Amino acid sequence: MTFDALDAVLLIPLASAAILAVLPGYRLTANFNVVAALLTFLTSVSLFWVAPPSGTYLLVDDLNKVFIVLTTFVAFTTSVFSASYIGHEIEIGRLTPVSVRFYHAMYQVLMFAMNLALIANNIGLMWVAIEVATLTTVLMVGIYRTHEALEAAWKYFILGSVGIALALFGTILVYMAARPVIGEGVESMVWTVLVTKAAKFDAPLLNVAFVFLLLGYGTKVGLAPLHAWLPDAHAEGPTPISAVLSGLLLNVALYALLRFKMLLALNPASIAPGPLMVTMGLVSCLFAAFMLYRRRDIKRMFAYSSIEHMGIIVFAFGMGGPLANFAGLLHMTMHSLTKSAIFFAVGHIAQVKGTQKIADLGGLTVTHPVLGWGLVLGVVAIAGLPPLGIFMSEFLVVSSTFAREPWLATLLALAILIALGGLFLRLGSIAFGEARGSTESVHASYVPMFAHFAIVFVAGIYIPPALVSGFENVARLLG
């Protein structure tokens, strides 16, 4: 077979994982990690110009193009951030060189798994990829070996495996539904084929399948009531992993969900997936919004805000229609950029203050202006205040929904408001007020954080037409 960009996107991380597993010295490994991530990103960008033909196992279309580029980009910036973060962790001896080596290898494996999940043209393959991604993240969450970390990892592990099992059952059912139409063998697990024939599938089977997939992949998306693993995993793992989890892994799971939603949307006889998704989205959004108030741990708080935003996104896709889908895609992109940037800031904050308990943080804008204002900017963005990107998507979601389902829109608006209240309640004591904790200067790489903010800011007032048309195509695909 010919070696093209798609394979590259998979092979670069795999190869570098292998190399990183043996390379000594964290500086070297960290830099190598960055380089590898950059390479992956560049190759993925190249997909926009030369789209390789999609085979039985890999495919590339408008939908996953968006996802893959976003993923590789955030992966790259995160690797830059992680370089400085891990450096500090080694200094204070929270991580041993061995575990760092393991960490970097795992990082690349995770990249590989996520990329595979995104470009897999085969539902079975996709499932495997997501499972691998889960296992790697489990290991990385537990990397600190503290009581809390292990517990979080364990919780994540158990809930994740159940989710995966459900998802697998769903996948099998989809195959069962496809087989009579397409025939036995690998053909009836291939997206490109499934999509063409979906209309003739057996509807009840497809419904059951979707229920299982919704719950299975929904667990990874972090929809309430399946979210339980998410806050702890975010809070106890290394911050770069929190960033990747919130910024990428959730998206990947969401991507899988969207694929199957497309399948159902193509089948007239099946139940409309919309109502299910809208309900779960709304529930997650409201629930997370309320949960924000009582948080004592800054990373856990932002984890809950991720749940809230995933809720909004799922809600948007559930509503469907070109406007809502566009909004959903936009929101997803903006959220992963913003949230990962926030975690960059939070990571440095937690390192310099030596704690992530909100009660012990205070007056950051005074002690560390750049970090502090960075955090403020991030919260402003994530709370959906203009002129940053998320405002536009929330504007579209709410206003387009209000014309169709006034009550749902009102509820959603309420949830957004409550969430904003919770976020700013905490922000007030973290970023402002009297200064607490150490005031020593932090040697951090602000580039990734502000790069993200810059993108989000620009997107809030100007979206390049190329991107718009791309999103519109995808929105149409999602029906």
Added chain:
Amino acid sequence: MVVYALFGVLALVALAPVAIALGASSPATNTVYGASFIVTLALCVIALLALFGHPGPAPAVVLPLGLPWLGAHFRIDALSAFFLVVINLGGAAASLYALGYGRHENFPQRVLPFYPAYLAGMNLVVLAGDAFSFLVSWEFMSLSSWALVISHHEDRENLRAGYVYLLMASFGTLALLLAFGLLAGAGGNYTFEAMRAAHPSAGLAALVLVLALVGAGSKAGVVPLHAWLPLAHPAAPSHVSGLMSGVMTKVAVYGFIRIVFDLLGTPDWWWSLLVLFIGGATAVLGVLYALMQRDLKRVLAYSTIENIGIVFAALGLALAFKASGMTFAAALAFTAALLHVFNHSLFKNLLFCGAGAVLVATGERDMEKLGGLIHRMPQTAFVFLIGATAISALPPLNGFVSEWLTFQAILLSPQLPSWGLKLMVPAVGALLALSAALAGACFVRAFGISFLGRPRSQAAIAAQETDVNSLTAMYFLAALCLVAGILPGLFIDALAPVAQIGVGGHMPVQTGVEWLSIVPIAESRSSYNGLLVFVFVAMSGVLAAFAIHRLASDRLRRSAAWDCGYPDPSPLTQYSAGSFAQPIRRVFGTLLFRAREIGEMPPPSSTRPARLTVNMHDPIWDTLYVPISRFIDYATDRMNVLQFLTIRRYLTLVFVALVLLLLVLAIWP
């Protein structure tokens, strides 16, 4: 026009990064405020040109920003032009004032970057020509002002104020968002032109009106959505407080007018009852709150609420007339509202500047620690007095003119077709009259306690007159107050095109009337001539003085105060802010604020001083906001349990969800 205006806004926006770059360095203050002074002045000129320039459809500029398939629309019609004047006049004055005031700022780097951004935001709201850019600028304005409110965040109170403010602001924005969502419909056509073209059904229109009232009202400080205002406005630096109270509330009024009068067409008449009632209630409650405060800046903030109430009452009146097809009367009420908007922006800005000067000179906002400042800072006292007279709606200053016009509009109510309005309008008139009288009392108290009498604290004794820039700004505003008071005709005529947009008609031209008096309807009916009143009062006063000094005596001796023979040297024996308000508190507060006086007398033998404590409750806070926060607390506590379950329980949740969904499938038709 629009292009130039946008360039001005761009300049303001560009100023923010400059301020960040300059940081806390000494030239930063002068650069930022100086530049924003110039730019706002330029913008003001542009706006005036647009206002007096050619009437007719305003050309729109569409930038490839905002919603991709829509673009960002900007244009200046008469309505926006008028509000641009208000904004930039206030902005220029505030900037000039800040050239002096800003020097005393401890953390300039916390104020400077946001100040120009705030001005830019307010300008953009008025310029915006589609829902999206409107809301973006609206929320941007709130955000930047929030940053200014918490600029002194070492004080917990300010932080809380900022928090409440941001919440209410976002609440309002969401309400407006829903209103626009209704107007735009499912098609998502967010340009104002399209909304104007679409005529929503009566019920829909009513809903939009309510949403607009909630959204814009929460920003303007309409009762019961005012709770944030008295917290946030005083917390900001004084020139910003002036802008927030004097200008930003007006931007909110603009939002209301734009949606309800321009985009919505004419809703049914009974919705004007709502606006009327809320306006009247806001006016009275606002001023009563103001009378109960002892923090000077908070008094001013509450009086803003009162004036907003007057504006909204007038707008409700205009709405009623418009719905009844009485274009002419509608124009009268509408003009009254706009004129009051303009006037209030002048004197409220002036008063906050004065309060700021006092704050700088004494470091005190508490009136109980002020007093006798008229000796230390005579000029500030003079301009503050003018502001106080104007805001108390006393002739010959400008506050009176707009109230007079409002009353004239109220007197047209018998011609209204519906009995509900026939009876409602005079009642609202009574509320307005009451609020006007109380405003007088409020500002006798504010000025008398803090500037007159004998100093109540060391700080007040040591006060110094404020600097030239601040004084210039204040004199400028004071002069405008006087001009607007004695030559109202000019301003009324200038408002004609605006009224044309708002209600499709305008008041008769005033500049033609002899002796420059104003005649809203007919001379036989009512007329007022500020100029002559002013001249007469001045003349007869001077005449009397001259005659007496000439013919009788002009000798004068200084001696101790008489005070019925028992003068007491201690300044504590003066009437304080609290004691001044006591009679009114007894009359109104007992019912409204559940004000209770608890006097505790020491037993005969003890030497303890007797003390009197007054405790009051804010009815609205107690009945509206406390329950909400209680509910949030309750809900969060209940839900928070879900953070502490065991893995098995979480699994149970998954299991239950699965079973439920399967059941749904099982019973699915």
Added chain:
Amino acid sequence: MQGLTFDIAHLLAGTLVLVSFIELYQDRLTALINVYAAHAIVLTLSVAWQALAQHAPHLYITATIALVFKAAVIPLALRRIVIRLGIHREIETVVGVGPAMLIGIGLVALSMVVMLRVTAEADPLAREDLAFALSVVLLGLLMMVTRRNAVSQVIGFMSLENGLVLAATGAKGMPLVVEISVAFSVLIAFIVIGIFLFRIRERFDTVDIQALDRFRGERR
């Protein structure tokens, strides 16, 4: 022939459900482990039968995995854990056995209803198989949520996963079945080792999950 194939597959799948019920019935750990071994053996048989019926040799690999790994290795390992950690042998349940049984029956009924709505074009073999598989899955999940004891939860998870394999093998000509069963075996290995790890590190004095998340994210 078709009929016989059908019946035997049916029989085996039914037996699997039955065994799951028996698991649900157990209240002693060692007994539960044995029953699980039986569960695995029944699975092996049905997979083998499917291999035979579908003429799909690769399914024999899955069958062997099931036999060796699930029916032998895992039970032994678990038994060792129980002995090593000195876990007291009776299982604390959340709901009593009786209610659990009733719920289980309800679940089976539910899965039947859901699955039999499937139009008959999908060949009956697969259809019935799926119905049974679904009930096995649900029963496994039920076991996980009604048992306090980690080992029994793991067993619950494993029987759930047996249900999956049953479904996968029942799906005629489904690719990747082997890979999937391998992947799952890895997963289970992880879980078992995980329990070991926690034990070895002396972090959790008992494997009762309530102790596992004594900390539960945030101290109150």
Added chain:
Amino acid sequence: MALIHDLIFQGGQMLLVLGLAPLLTGFVRKVKARLLRRQGPPLLQPYRDLIRLMRKDVVLAESASWLFRIIPYVVFAGTWVAASLVPTFRSGLLFSWTADLIAIIALLGSARFFLALAGLDVGTAFGGIGSSREMMIASLAEPAMLMIVFAIALIAGSTQLSTMAAFMNSPEVGVRVSLGLGLVALIIVAIAENARVPVDNPATHLELTMVHEAMVLEYSGRHLALIELSSFLKLLLYVSLIACLFMPWGIAPAGVEPVLLIVGIAAYVGKLALSGLLLAAFETAIAKMRVFRVPEFLGAALMLALLATLLRFVSRSF
């Protein structure tokens, strides 16, 4: 020519009110004294007092500011202008349109505003009592007054005094409930505004009951004279207001017929005398009420006035 006449009449009116004001007060005092079987001060006593005060030095408290010295002139000017715009003996005054009834009331309001400031300026306890109570009274009296104006204006369709007077003179007024209520309310307000019994006692110097007197306690000499004079003017203003609204008979129309003018003046003086008598009688008949009963008293006025505006539709509604 007409303009000259008008100017003359306007000037004449200004001098007339200025001249008559002390006389009215003196008259009321005299009558009161007689009713109490006292000799009472001579009728012209107020003039004497004024002149004497004018001649005296001003004794100014050390803590008094420049504002304190200006205020008497402001108050006087405001009141005088207001008084000179109320039609007394001849309607159609030259400058009647400079200020309609609302503006006149507002002018009095500004006078009160500054007077209250003066009370606070020296920084004594009594000044404070005076101005705070004065503002409390005003906060009820002013809206009541405005509502009365509304009631009448809504019927007369104008706030222009000459128009209103002309309307009240016309047959189409008839007897109206709302006008009756309005009159009662107006009288109550007038009593309160002029610090008469039972709201306040102009003669008292018993500290705790003082309102108006407490406010001006620190004034002396010419300043006090001006304050006194303006309170005289205020009394006259209210009386002539009531006269021209509710007893509009005999007011000369715009013109120069001497007969009519003489009739008008005579009628005017007659009205003053009548109301002076009534006032004196009322004051002797009733006792002063506690300060905190005043709000109820005025609240009644406010309610009556509001009722008047609402009831304007009954009996000959239009």
